Amino acid sequence: MISKSRFLIPLILCGLLAITTQSCFDSDDYDMDRLSDKVEWTPNMIAPVGYGTYTLWYLLNEHELNPNDQTIFLEGNNLVIRHRENDIFTYAVDDVLDFPNQVSQNLGITIGTFAGIPHASIPTNPIPFSETFSVDAGDPDIILSNLQLNATIDLSLTNPLDTEIDLTVTFPGITEGGSVVTRTFRVGANAINHPESISLSNAIVNFKTPYTTSNEVNIDFSVYIRDNGTTISGSGDVGVNLTVQNIDFITASGDFGKQTINIGTGSIDLGVDFWDDVDGEYRFADPKIHVHLRNSVGVPFAINANITGYSSSGSTQNLNPDVLQPTNYPKTITDVLDTPNEETITYDKNNSDIVDLMALPPSDRLDYFGNVDLNPNTVDIATQPNIISNTSRIDADIEIEIPLEFTATNLTLKDTIDGVDIDDADKVMNAAVVITAQNGYPLDVTVENIQLTDASYNVIDEIKDNEVIDAASVYTSGANIGVVDPNSIKEVSHEIKLTQTQIANLNKTENIIINAVVSTQNGGIPVKLKGDYELKFTISVQAQLDLSN
Known part of the structure; x- marks a missing residue:
């Protein structure tokens, strides 16, 4: 999610740096008075860098050129992270019943x-x-x-x-x-x-x-x-x-007895890249893991499995689910020989620690392991025997579903712009970026600092900006709880001014590191991200240039 929207911050900086190479602007194209009324000094260069209206769905998916790489989906107007892997587990009839050579x-x-x-x-x-x-x-x-x-x-x-x-x-x-x-x-x-x-x-x-x-x-x-x-x-x-x-x-x-079948081990990569760029605390309100079964084995069984998540920092968290027992298994010979029965079992916040697992976050991988236990209860052969055929099998797919409904506290986002080359920063006497925005997202955004570094990523200087682009408020009760209240959306405006030292240090800058913080408010009520939420903004770069050289 964040990795797609963070391009706005580099856009601001690139606009600032672009003025060192521009020779002129047509003042008739811009209302210079309106764009310059935010700064204390008189600029002789004003350039609108960007403006537009961005729906949340656009920001999340604009850069996914290959549909197979997409992990965030718009379902109705709701945004959902969804990842599926097929055939993570299969067991065939010879895992249950296999006749050896008979003794004379x-x-x-x-x-x-x-x-x-x-x-x-x-x-x-x-x-x-x-x-x-x-x-x-x-x-x-x-x-x-x-x-x-x-x-x-x-x-x-x-x-x-x-x-x-x-x-x-x-x-x-x-x-x-x-x-x-x-x-x-x-x-x-x-x-x-x-x-x-x-x-x-x-x-x-x-x-x-x-x-x-x-x-x-x-x-x-x-x-x-x-x-x-x-x-x-x-x-x-x-x-x-x-x-x-x-x-x-x-x-x-x-x-067929109380057999235990090892489901083996495997790994799942959710492919959610933005997890690698965030720190802080956030908790999804209702994540789920679905196990989709196709079953032609007429034997009741219980799934005694677990999943361990590994974060890029080395932390781990287990799913710790309840033992779940599917009910839609074949119960007659006709049913066993027919099309496999389909059933989905779900691990959620009520039967597992999935909220803690997804808050880890499992940015490295998810490892699954465990057993399938046949006949967890006593079998009555007279009324409901176990039944299988020579083609019986169970196939399982796994689907991870994370609705973008969450709470976040001090969620720190970090991004790096590499290979910055600025040669004419000495022409800039004063500079500022003015941002005017209407934030229809239920997320407070603060750019804490922008670090200027050398080629070895040693910090040369730091541009601090603690202004908050206020979140739209959400309904705190009723059917629309967690949804943005459109009457709460307001326009905010602030500027980021560069000091003389910061301007001078632009010439030494090889990389730029951006640190931002995102939080949700509303007394801990999870916010629901919708595809039609909009961010409207205009960005202008204003500067005094030394035009004498």
């Missing part, structure tokens, strides 16, 4: 001992056997209730008998196309590690109840001993080695 499970189906039994005496009914197998979800705290997946179940079968058997494998909790998955395999006599496989495509897996972290699936076997026409011999169990491979889940439901 060995099962034995007891069929009894056959010691030369005539084929006519073998059991006529299949021998049943039931078991469960567990699915490893990659985290010991994850409880699965339902999966939709593609997968392969590899079987290695061993037959202890000297006759063929038919082994039927049924998964009562797994359906494919609406039908229970069942397969029958013929295993040769005395076969060892006979390979078979079951391919599942878009299958629905319902886990055994009550749901536990074992994530068990029921499996039923039946063994039919085939007649070989002779005696049947053999002893031991029918061996089944079962391995689930290549789990490619489509959707998953259950309780």
Whole structure:
């Protein structure tokens, strides 16, 4: 803000210095009497240096040639610093649920001992056997209730008998196309590690109840001993080695546990350059940090994050926000598979120390860090399970919004004009700058001093001016509190006179440092800066020149 309006002060000084090189002015162009009635000596050179009407919006944005560099925006008639960075945090489904390679499970189906039994005496009914197998979800705290997946179940079968058997494998909790998955395999006599496989495509897996972290699936076997026409011999169990491979889940439901996901660290540069040029105390009334979420993960979570601001002086301040829990997360499979839900959570003065953070000011950078905590509350799988798909993800953007509504005390602005080259200051006998202004801004402005320095920035001389360009008053109550009262705007006029020593020191001046102070009044009521606030001014430079040389 200030960096765009401070060009008025150099304009005054440049006008003063310009008179040393001008040979003449047409007195018919100016009302010399009116311009000279402010000084005690009689000038022989009077030049209006500048005049105009400047809206606050113009001063703040006139020099932003690239719209991408703009950080101050006019929204309605309100001025707002706004900065956004996209995709500061992303987490995908494999941060929540990632199935590792599954461990093989060995099962034995007891069929009894056959010691030369005539084929006519073998059991006529299949021998049943039931078991469960567990699915490893990659985290010991994850409880699965339902999966939709593609997968392969590899079987290695061993037959202890000297006759063929038919082994039927049924998964009562797994359906494919609406039908229970069942397969029958013929295993040769005395076969060892006979390979078979079951391919599942878009299958629905319902886990055994009550749901536990074992994530068990029921499996039923039946063994039919085939007649070989002779005696049947053999002893031991029918061996089944079962391995689930290549789990490619489509959707998953259950309780995914209290996982903690690190959001990483990053830095934000607000790009508000004027913070580098100010000292003093100011507090924005209502700054906000918005986190914009796009969410297709059907898991409640809490954001336990923080932001640290670093000023150019080395000071720091934390945001110290409350833990915030978004509510608009997907709650059905249809919602999870649809367009991501959008939600914005906001850190403001009610749930964080953002006012202190922005008063630092964070002119160097803002660093963010923290965690996302899944399932901060107990999950009821029966009524509201966690739900994700293989495309689920959360993306977060951050937007910093600072309405230009603030209080300021002794806000010191400093600017330097480098490379000043003045060769003819000895022609100036007396000089003064007269400023007449109508200040429609709610800001008192005082140019405390103008320092003349050498090339090494050692101060040679100092031009002091403690006159205040009075601020317009603001309403202190009602709907327009903090807004300028137009009836309070008044015209003020004052002059800055140079001493003989100061004029002489212009020849030695290489740089000029300008120090100004800005304050707000109104009993601490934050002032609201509006785009149509106006500053009207005229500036004239008046001098006595030695025209004899």
